[in-house]
Structures are given as C-alpha cells and as structure tokens.
C-alpha cells in the first residue's frame with residue numbers, strides 16, 4: 653500500500669514565523685511599535701511550562717515585546733482578574749494569553765471574558781467566536797490551533813478545500829467548534845462527530861479531510877481513513893514508553909499514525925505537526941492585533 657505524505661508542520665511553522673518577523677520589523681520601522689504579547693501562567697503544570705517557554709522564545713524570535721506573568725497555583729480569582737485588567741489597559745501589550753487549564757477555584761469563562769476582544773489572541777472571547785461564526789475574518793481573532801490546521805490543509809491541498817467532505821472529531825470550544833466554522837468558511841461539507849456519535853468509523857470513512865481533536869491517544873484507527881484522505885491530528889497525548897527506558901514517556905496524537913500512513917494521502921505527525929503551527933498562529937494573531945490597535949489595515953493574509 654502507498655504511504656501518506658508527512659505534512660511538515662514544523663517547517664511550515666518556521667516559514668510562517670519568518671514572514672511574521674519580517675512584517676514585525678517593517679511595523680517597527682514605520683510606526684516604532686513592537687507587537688506586545690503577555691502570557692499568563694497560573695500554577696506549575698509541567699506541560700504548560702513547556703508551551704509557555706516555546707511561546708516566549710518564538711515571540712522573541714519574531715522581534716516582539718514579550719512578557720510572562722507566572723502566578724502561584726493558589727492565586728485568587730480576584731488577583732488574576734486584576735492582572736488581566738492591567739494588561740487590558742497596558743498600551744505596550746496587544747495580545748493577552750491566559751494559559752489553560754486554570755486551577756479549579758478559578759472560573760475560566762470569567763477570566764476569558766474579561767480579556768478585551770481586541771487583545772484576545774486565543775480567540776476564545778464570545779465576541780470573537782461570534783465574529784468567526786459570522787465569517788467576519790477581518791475583525792475576528794481566530795483560535796490558533798484551528799487557524800494553523802487550515803494553513804496546513806491549504807498548503808497540502810493546494811487551496812482546493814471547496815466542496816470536500818470534512819469530519820471534525822471533537823466539539824470543544826477551543827478546537828472542534830472553531831475548526832468546523834473555519835472549514836465551513838472554506839466551503840467544505842462539515843460533520844462534527846463526538847463521543848456520542850454512532851458508528852464513528854463509518855462517519856470518518858466518508859471524509860476527504862479528517863480533523864482528530866478528541867484528546868484520546870491513537871483512538872482513530874488506520875482502517876477508518878478513506879484512501880487518500882488528508883488527516884490533521886490535533887491530539888497531543890503523553891503516554892508511557894517503557895521501550896525507551898523506565899519511567900520514559902512519548903507524545904502521540906489522537907490518530908494511530910503507523911496504521912494511518914498506509915491509508916491517508918497526507919497526514920500530520922505528532923510532534924512536529926499542528927503543535928508548532930499553533931504557536932506560529934499565536935504570533936500571527938499578535939501581529940494582527942497590534943496592527944488593528946494602531947488603526948492599520950490588516951496585512952497578515954496567512955489565510
């Protein structure tokens with residue numbers, strides 16, 4: 653059986669990041685402003701610390717003004733809301749990201765709704781969700797993982813998304829729902845599947861494009877994939893890997909990769925697929941947010 657093309661998310665992310673760095677340098681030259689990104693991390697979660705470090709390093713590589721606020725896990729909701737308020741008012745900050753998940757005693761939606769929509773580079777505020785649903789891409793900020801997945805699809809399919817059948821497995825506010833909105837915007841025929849879907853393998857077998865965002869390692873099997881389909885694996889699951897030594901772990905996606913490469917036409921790996929694109933799109937959103945706050949026209953055009 654033929655082998656799928658492996659979609660090199662890392663290389664595409666680097667090309668996107670280089671383009672953003674060039675545009676940020678031009679912005680600095682013409683207006684004296686650096687896009688400013690604030691990342692807020694509450695608590696000690698090890699995986700979150702890795703992501704936050706990646707975000708900071710990438711922001712610096714793009715020539716951004718980057719600040720990180722690390723708060724202890726016992727920080728009160730009141731204090732976190734006060735920090736968000738101060739970042740909302742800070743003219744040097746154009747993008748605010750509060751890393752999820754937050755500790756249980758903090759109401760996530762309360763925090764996310766306080767972020768000014770113009771600075772909401774995660775695209776999680778209901779105003780941005782609504783703008784995306786209305787197709788107002790020139791005013792919305794779009795969630796980074798779905799946005800990055802669309803860039804990978806467009807590059808893989810040479811922009812030919814229109815009319816294709818797409819299945820999104822997972823209905824989260826962070827990935828599944830905005831992903832479905834974006835695919836619909838690209839004129840795909842979209843199905844949203846989830847844990848209650850009956851006969852999921854048959855639903856997946858009908859799709860030209862499969863987006864796996866369930867958060868369960870290797871749940872999507874190779875023989876579910878329509879021959880030649882494009883598979884975007886959003887899952888990032890850390891599982892134990894005793895074959896690498898005692899206590900070792902490795903990252904795997906929501907798709908059984910070794911099986912799926914024998915069926916798919918193209919597939920993203922984990923790591924090195926959607927993850928690096930998520931961070932690249934965060935930079936794109938921060939540049940877009942800065943330009944809009946300066947009253948400049950949109951120029952990122954990464955879609």
Ligand SMILES: Nc1nc(=O)c2c([nH]1)NC[C@@H]1CN(c3ccc(C(=O)N[C@@H](CCC(=O)O)C(=O)O)cc3)C=[N+]21
Pocket residue numbers: 700702703706749750751752753774796888903922923924925926927928930931
């Ligand atoms: N407000 C908020 N916004 C987020 O965007 C957000 C969040 N909270 N909480 C956690 C998740 C997860 N996330 C990742 C981003 C990049 C990689 C990434 O770069 N992954 C690398 C590997 C990283 C590794 O080795 O651990 C890869 O897939 O190649 C992973 C995960 C953003 N998230």
Ligand SMILES: [Mg+2]
Pocket residue numbers: 822823824846847866
């Ligand atoms: Mg679900």
